[in-house]
Amino acid sequence: MLNSATIVGYLPDYLAGALLTLELALVSTSIGAVLGLALALTRRSRYRVLSWPTYVYIEFFRTTPPLVQIVWLYYGLPLLFGFDLGAFGAAAVALGLNVAAFLAEIFRAGIAGVDRTQWQSARVLGLGFLDTLRFVILPQAIRNVLPPIGTTIIYLIKDTAIASAIGTPELLRVGQLVANETFRPAEALTIVAFAYFVLTYPVALGFTTIERRLSLARA
Amino acid sequence: MSESLIVVADLVKRYGSETVLDHVNLAVTSGQVMVIIGPSGSGKSTLLRCIARLEPIQRGQIIIDGLIAAIGTEEPQSAVSGPLMPSSRHDIGMVFQSYNLFPHLSVLDNITLAPRRVLGMSREEATAMAADLLKRVGLEDKRDVFPGRLSGGQQQRAAIARALAMRPRIMLFDEVTSALDPELVGEVLKTMRALAEQGMTMLVVTHEMGFARDVADDVIFMDKGSIVERSPPDQIFDRPTGPRTRTFLERLLEREGGSRRAK
Numbered sequence: 001m002l003n004s005a006t007i008v009g010y011l012p013d014y015l016a017g018a019l020l021t022l023e024l025a026l027v028s029t030s031i032g033a034v035l036g037l038a039l040a041l042t043r044r045s046r047y048r049v050l051s052w053p054t055y056v057y058i059e060f061f062r063t064t065p066p067l068v069q070i071v072w073l074y075y076g077l078p079l080l081f082g083f084d085l086g087a088f089g090a091a092a093v094a095l096g097l098n099v100a101a102f103l104a105e106i107f108r109a110g111i112a113g114v115d116r117t118q119w120q121s122a123r124v125l126g127l128g129f130l131d132t133l134r135f136v137i138l139p140q141a142i143r144n145v146l147p148p149i150g151t152t153i154i155y156l157i158k159d160t161a162i163a164s165a166i167g168t169p170e171l172l173r174v175g176q177l178v179a180n181e182t183f184r185p186a187e188a189l190t191i192v193a194f195a196y197f198v199l200t201y202p203v204a205l206g207f208t209t210i211e212r213r214l215s216l217a218r219a
Numbered sequence: 220m221s222e223s224l225i226v227v228a229d230l231v232k233r234y235g236s237e238t239v240l241d242h243v244n245l246a247v248t249s250g251q252v253m254v255i256i257g258p259s260g261s262g263k264s265t266l267l268r269c270i271a272r273l274e275p276i277q278r279g280q281i282i283i284d285g286l287i288a289a290i291g292t293e294e295p296q297s298a299v300s301g302p303l304m305p306s307s308r309h310d311i312g313m314v315f316q317s318y319n320l321f322p323h324l325s326v327l328d329n330i331t332l333a334p335r336r337v338l339g340m341s342r343e344e345a346t347a348m349a350a351d352l353l354k355r356v357g358l359e360d361k362r363d364v365f366p367g368r369l370s371g372g373q374q375q376r377a378a379i380a381r382a383l384a385m386r387p388r389i390m391l392f393d394e395v396t397s398a399l400d401p402e403l404v405g406e407v408l409k410t411m412r413a414l415a416e417q418g419m420t421m422l423v424v425t426h427e428m429g430f431a432r433d434v435a436d437d438v439i440f441m442d443k444g445s446i447v448e449r450s451p452p453d454q455i456f457d458r459p460t461g462p463r464t465r466t467f468l469e470r471l472l473e474r475e476g477g478s479r480r481a482k
Binding site: 115117118120121122123124125126127128131135136139140143214 | 271272273307308309311312313315317319320321322323324332333336337381382385
């Protein structure tokens with residue numbers, strides 16, 4: 001039988017875990033968005049010195065498990081460079097570097113989807129490269145790829161659970177601890193699942209809303 | 220004799236091994252309207268794109284107002300014999316066949332973006348100027364509309380206003396009426412006529428022979444990457460000197476004969 005009373009006592013722990021999950025997701029999304037954009041641009045560069053290292057970076061982070069990437073940063077950095085990010089830092093940076101690779105490919109597709117003539121029109125108007133990107137190309141590129149960006153961010157929020165492997169007390173870790181203490185893993189982890197839903201569903205709704213608004217504005 | 224605003228000297232443009240412009244020479248004086256005609260693939264559009272600095276050139280140079288705007292990539296360093304035009308210069312406005320307005324911006328923002336970012340105009344200043352331009356092209360009520368809601372002719376007039384907002388000294392028109400429904404061609408040509416009357420230097424690639432006859436100072440006939448003939452419209456239409464020009468014009472008039480477009 002479900003014993004809800006036992007679980008209710010742990011709600012503050014769950015709340016703290018959810019907050020940490022949210023922080024992890026925010027920090028790694030920010031790293032991923034900025035780095036991903038830079039990677040998308042260098043990947044498109046006609047200079048091999050820029051596009052080749054980017055290619056290697058993207059494929060490396062897309063094809064190795066995020067769990068291993070977190071472990072590398074958490075255990076590897078202090079060993080190799082005597083530089084300790086801490087559990088939260090290692091997890092946030094590793095997830096950020098990882099999602100950057102995926103976002104880079106999405107941004108690249110979005111930019112490639114903007115008609116070449118848009119660059120040319122901006123050019124004959126005298127707009128520089130950065131202004132053209134900022135005011136002409138990116139607003140259209142992002143619109144093209146809003147759905148995959150939303151999906152990637154939702155994946156990332158759930159992937160923060162991997163940080164539990166190095167002891168970051170985020171949602172899944174809290175669930176595991178509660179399960180161990182109460183011997184009720186099903187209830188303890190169902191609450192975890194529900195909490196992830198509460199965190200991710202608004203993101204899904206938000207992206208749908210933005211998409212609808214922008215397509216209205218364009219018509 | 221007045222100094223040329225545009226000088227194209229011995230221009231060679233190739234795409235791979237295909238030569239698109241073959242030693243083209245052209246001089247245009249300030250205030251002149253040049254209409255360029257010729258069969259498709261003759262290099263008309265490419266010539267405009269080279270002058271707009273959208274395409275690198277292989278040989279020769281393009282001089283705008285005494286400054287070297289483009290020089291052939293295969294020219295030796297010593298060929299640079301004058302001041303270079305900085306890449307940020309925007310003396311040349313260009314209007315394309317496919318309008319190319321920015322679809323995510325309103326008509327107003329399409330027009331004010333470059334003046335604000337490049338010329339450093341304030342929002343108020345740019346908006347006032349845009350309102351003025353929109354009146355000139357007959358779109359004063361379309362300020363806040365997005366391009367997707369405009370007809371082709373309206374989009375093209377908005378594109379002309381956008382180009383004029385940078386106060387160019389030269390306007391390039393690349394088959395700007397070719398994508399339009401026939402009944403919308405007139406309104407765009409009218410805008411271009413007005414611009415010509417105000418003394419704008421214009422290079423116009425078009426198949427609108429009525430426009431060429433009325434507005435052009437000179438008509439240039441291009442074929443296979445070369446300028447074959449350059450003459451005032453009366454002469455080129457009534458007494459073309461070259462056989463290729465004659466054949467081209469005969470075919471064109473034959474086709475237009477049945478359904479001649481309103482001027």
